[in-house]
Amino acid sequence: MVHADVGIVHPGAMGARVAAQAVAGGARVRWLPLGRSAATRKRADELGLRPAGSLTELAARCTVILSVCPPAAALDVARVVAAAGFGGVYVDANAVSPARMAQIAEALADTGATLVDGGIAGPPPRTAGTTRLYLSGEATAVDEVQGLFRNTLLTPVTLAGPIGRASALKLAFAAYNKISYALAAEASALAESHGVLDDLVDLAAHLLPGTPLAAPGQWASAGPRAWRWGPEMEEIAEASRGSGLSGALADAAAHTFERWQAHKDDGTVTSDRLIADLRGE
Structure with a gap:
C-alpha cells in the first residue's frame, strides 16, 4: 500500500469516488469542506476523506493534488492551487483539450509543481474493470500517481509522452x-x-x-x-x-x-x- 498525503479538489460524484480509490490504496486523502453542500460533506465523510481547513493547508500537507472538476473550471482551479504555493504533483484529470492542458501547465510553471495529465474514462469507479485513469507527462510523477491507484477499482494506464496525450x-x-x-x-x-x-x-x-x-x-x-x-x-x-x-x-x-x-x-x-x-x- 502507498502511504501518501493526497488532496482532492473538488469531490463531486466522480472526484469523490476517485479519491476513495486513493484511500483504498493506502493514501490519506484531504479535501476542502468550506462552502460545499451537506450532501458533499456526507459523501466525503462516508468515503473516508479528511477535512482540511484551507487550500493553503492542503497545499502544504499534500504531495499530490487531484483536480476532478467541471472542465470549465479546470484552469481557474489550477491557478488557485498555484497561488497557494503547491509544489508537488498536480494531476489534472478533467475533460479538457490539449491546448487547455498547456494553459494549466503555464499556470503552474513558476510554482515548482509537476503537472500530470489525466483522463478518466468510464463511470465513477465502484466495481473493478469499469474505469480507467489515463496518465501522461513526466515519467517519475506519472509513476507516483499510478502507484496511488495500483490494485484498486480505478485502473491507471500510462501513455508514454508529454502532457496532452491523456487529454x-x-x-x-x-x-x-x-x-x-x-x-x-x-x-x-x-x-x-x-x-x-x-x-x-x-x-x-x-x-x-x-x-x-x-x-x-x-x-x-x-x-x-x-x-x-x-x-x-x-x-x-x-x-x-x-x-x-x-x-x-x-x-x-x-x-x-x-x-x-x-x-x-x-x-x-x-x-x-x-x-x-x-x-x-
Missing part, C-alpha cells in the same frame, strides 16, 4: 460516446414528431442493440449530466479545430446538452421531457 484520448473517446447520446435524442425527437418513436426503438433494438438509440432510458441519462457534458463538448470542439477539423459535431452536441441544463443531477427526468426540451416546449 486527447479522453476527448476522442468522449466525442464518440457522448455525441452518440445527443444524436440518439435528436433522432428520437424526429421520430416522435411523426408518431414512429416506438417503431424506431424497435428497429434500433433489432439492428443496433446495445446503443442509446435502442434504449431511450439510456440516452435520457444524459439529461442530469448535461450541465457537465455541454462544456466538455466545447473542449472537444476546440481540440477538433486545433487538429484541423471543423468541430461542428461537438458544437451541435453542446447545443443539445445546453437545452437540458435545468435537469442538473435530476435522475428522475424522462426521455419524453428531454424531447420536449429539444422542441422548446
Whole structure:
C-alpha cells in the first residue's frame, strides 16, 4: 500500500469516488469542506476523506493534488492551487483539450509543481474493470500517481509522452460516446414528431442493440449530466479545430446538452421531457 498525503479538489460524484480509490490504496486523502453542500460533506465523510481547513493547508500537507472538476473550471482551479504555493504533483484529470492542458501547465510553471495529465474514462469507479485513469507527462510523477491507484477499482494506464496525450484520448473517446447520446435524442425527437418513436426503438433494438438509440432510458441519462457534458463538448470542439477539423459535431452536441441544463443531477427526468426540451416546449 502507498502511504501518501493526497488532496482532492473538488469531490463531486466522480472526484469523490476517485479519491476513495486513493484511500483504498493506502493514501490519506484531504479535501476542502468550506462552502460545499451537506450532501458533499456526507459523501466525503462516508468515503473516508479528511477535512482540511484551507487550500493553503492542503497545499502544504499534500504531495499530490487531484483536480476532478467541471472542465470549465479546470484552469481557474489550477491557478488557485498555484497561488497557494503547491509544489508537488498536480494531476489534472478533467475533460479538457490539449491546448487547455498547456494553459494549466503555464499556470503552474513558476510554482515548482509537476503537472500530470489525466483522463478518466468510464463511470465513477465502484466495481473493478469499469474505469480507467489515463496518465501522461513526466515519467517519475506519472509513476507516483499510478502507484496511488495500483490494485484498486480505478485502473491507471500510462501513455508514454508529454502532457496532452491523456487529454486527447479522453476527448476522442468522449466525442464518440457522448455525441452518440445527443444524436440518439435528436433522432428520437424526429421520430416522435411523426408518431414512429416506438417503431424506431424497435428497429434500433433489432439492428443496433446495445446503443442509446435502442434504449431511450439510456440516452435520457444524459439529461442530469448535461450541465457537465455541454462544456466538455466545447473542449472537444476546440481540440477538433486545433487538429484541423471543423468541430461542428461537438458544437451541435453542446447545443443539445445546453437545452437540458435545468435537469442538473435530476435522475428522475424522462426521455419524453428531454424531447420536449429539444422542441422548446
